[in-house]
Amino acid sequence: MHIAEGVLPPVQCAIWYAAAAPFVVHGAYRIVKEVRERPENKLLLATAGACTFLLSSIKLPSVTGSSSHPTGTGVGAILFKPPVMAFMGLIVLIFQALLLAHGGITTLGANTFSMAIAGPWIGYWVYLLTKKLHGPNALAIFLCMALSDLATYCVTSLQLAFAFPDASSGVLGAAAKFLGVFAVSQIPLAIMEGFLGILLFRFLVKVAAPQLAGLGLDLVPGGRAADPASDATAKEGSHA
């Protein structure tokens, strides 16, 4: 869920741009450095951006037959770290604004702050904390994915509350309203995204253990590398 174009007052657009700028500039600096040192990673980073964009286009199944969309920022935060996600998130949001009419240009700063900065950073901190406390990988992934999603929608609700304070109860009342309408409805989605993350990483550990190790991720039980037989089985399984 992104804030649509024209919704935020001009001053707040500027404030959110200013708030997002240091993170995006830091992410851009890291990416430029990474590409200059290892030009071969350019295409991999572009793939990460394209995957994040497409991930937000996948419908998640639900009992009622309706569907929701994941934000995909939790996966990016675990795989590529939050600074990279800040810049890649900006690119994805620009593409979403111009190719899907989701979000906008003046609200780009606010949307970047909620989806590409707050979500990935909060999710990643919780992921690191869970790992530090020797929690299981599945729990760390679940919390990272679910809280990234939830944080994004909570920050979006707060941004809207600052822009449209309630006529009776001010910013706090408006925050409660928007959290009720948007964030609370997102709790089931966040939990679903958490479970999806566990299944997704379980699949990746089976078929892409060397790539995960290359990204510095320690998710393979016992540090074993994937064997070609399990690769083939897993790829066939993806078409089940």
Add this chain to the structure above:
Amino acid sequence: MSAHSHHINALDDAAWDSPWRRRRVGEKVLCSMGLVLTALLTPVWPGTVLVAVAAVCFIIGSARIGPRVLAEAMTGPAIFLVLGGVSVLFSVGQSPTDAWWSLGALSIGPTSAAQALRLFLHGMAGTLAVMVLATTTPMVDLLTWLRRFRIPEPLLEIANLTYRLLFVLLDTMLTVMEAQRCRLGDNPVGPMRGLRRRWENTAAAIGAIGVLAWERAGRLNEGMSHRGFETTLATLPVRRTASPGFIVTTVVVIAAIWAISWGVSAL
């Protein structure tokens, strides 16, 4: 998924086929962003309403984009704006003295109604103004135009590659999901309507797409580096002549909206 992929292709195809493709990107950015800022800064009546009308006229009239493409693109933002508008419409807490309606802690009054209307109309006008650029300018043109602002080359390069990979991966994704559907992987039968199986299939599809994309990017990178691709993959910009008539029309339309808005406010 299919609706999203249809939207991506619909807006991108519209941008590539638009008669405005031959216009300078800077002129279209001036038109679109001028309307966006006008929608943001002028009063709801008549400013934002006039911006919405002007944007629709530009898109459907001059740029000859199909009304259906525009209507489909606007569905998502409209739903968000309606939800946001309804949230703002209801006040929570002590009912104001001038409330039109109240029930317990909820009430609707002139202040909240005006706020809700402002949110909806500013949002619709702003989104339509962005659509002027989105439906007439392919991303490649926009990224090529951005080179003049001295943005570091690797960043533009990654944005360019992301855009190009998007459609390749979209095809892969549709193939994988179609394969799952053909094997009845998404069939809602069994305990909990096959929820567990469908979830595992969704995760496997995402993982498979990620791994295939990763491998494909690695192979592509290897192939391109053998052809000397080390720094940038620059494309030759299409030379476009300036259209003073278009610039004048844009400035006149925006100035007229501002003049009418000030005139109405002064009454």
